[in-house]
Amino acid sequence: MLALSLKKAFPGFRLEAHLEAAEGEVLALLGPSGSGKSTLLKLIAGLLPPDEGFVRFRGEDLTPLPPERRKVGFLFQDYALFPHLSVAENIAFGLVEARWPKGERARRVAELLERMELTPHAQKKPGALSGGEQQRVALARALAPRPRLLLLDEPLGALDRRLREELLLFLRRTLREEGVTALLVTHDQEEAFLLAHRLAILKAGRVVQVGRPEEVYGRPKDAWTARFLGHKN
Numbered sequence: 001m002l003a004l005s006l007k008k009a010f011p012g013f014r015l016e017a018h019l020e021a022a023e024g025e026v027l028a029l030l031g032p033s034g035s036g037k038s039t040l041l042k043l044i045a046g047l048l049p050p051d052e053g054f055v056r057f058r059g060e061d062l063t064p065l066p067p068e069r070r071k072v073g074f075l076f077q078d079y080a081l082f083p084h085l086s087v088a089e090n091i092a093f094g095l096v097e098a099r100w101p102k103g104e105r106a107r108r109v110a111e112l113l114e115r116m117e118l119t120p121h122a123q124k125k126p127g128a129l130s131g132g133e134q135q136r137v138a139l140a141r142a143l144a145p146r147p148r149l150l151l152l153d154e155p156l157g158a159l160d161r162r163l164r165e166e167l168l169l170f171l172r173r174t175l176r177e178e179g180v181t182a183l184l185v186t187h188d189q190e191e192a193f194l195l196a197h198r199l200a201i202l203k204a205g206r207v208v209q210v211g212r213p214e215e216v217y218g219r220p221k222d223a224w225t226a227r228f229l230g231h232k233n
């Protein structure tokens, strides 16, 4: 189980979040721009120090660990692939860093190439791929070292509608097959419904409602939440 309780203040903004996610659960974070979604992911990843609080996974306190020791995978909108490395080398990157033995590394890369339907592109450079294919490489790279937690910050936000739908299906299948616990920031209702087991609604740095998508949409906690959800799409 993932459990977190975090506080962070910037001038004019205060985040205070308490959340839990079961193992293998996909929890979507929804909220208006500036509500603290990205800040929360950065705190969980260790990219930003909290003012107070903790992040625990299976009872282990991750708070004192630097990002590279938290075993957290990221997928952001502006996925930066290494342009000089091949697709296969991009996917293997974290495995080399984590000193996976060569044979296991090759098996894991082959498995992900296959799953993401990237096998024919294995030796190409990212620049030779379409936007959707590049984002699939980024997803494979994030998942390769078997992170215990995957953080997705509007992963499909930069793609056009057709590519978004295509990648949505990949993402859904992959999250299930890998069974990884994930926090997904999204603006897209369809994405939240298709991918998430539960939604958490953020408003000005606070979690105002958490529940299964149909619960949250069916019974929004207050007028603000109803309006926020109603205005989506």
Ligand code: ADP
Pocket (backbone or CB within 6 Å): 010, 011, 012, 013, 031, 032, 033, 034, 035, 036, 037, 038, 039, 040
């Ligand atoms: P969201 O991802 O929900 O759009 P963010 O987490 O990016 O929101 O930002 C939440 C608030 O924190 C905003 O008011 C933003 O301006 C502020 N903020 C984010 N990062 C910093 C920072 N490094 N320094 C100061 N203020 C920041």
Ligand code: MG
Pocket (backbone or CB within 6 Å): 037, 038, 039
């Ligand atoms: Mg953001």
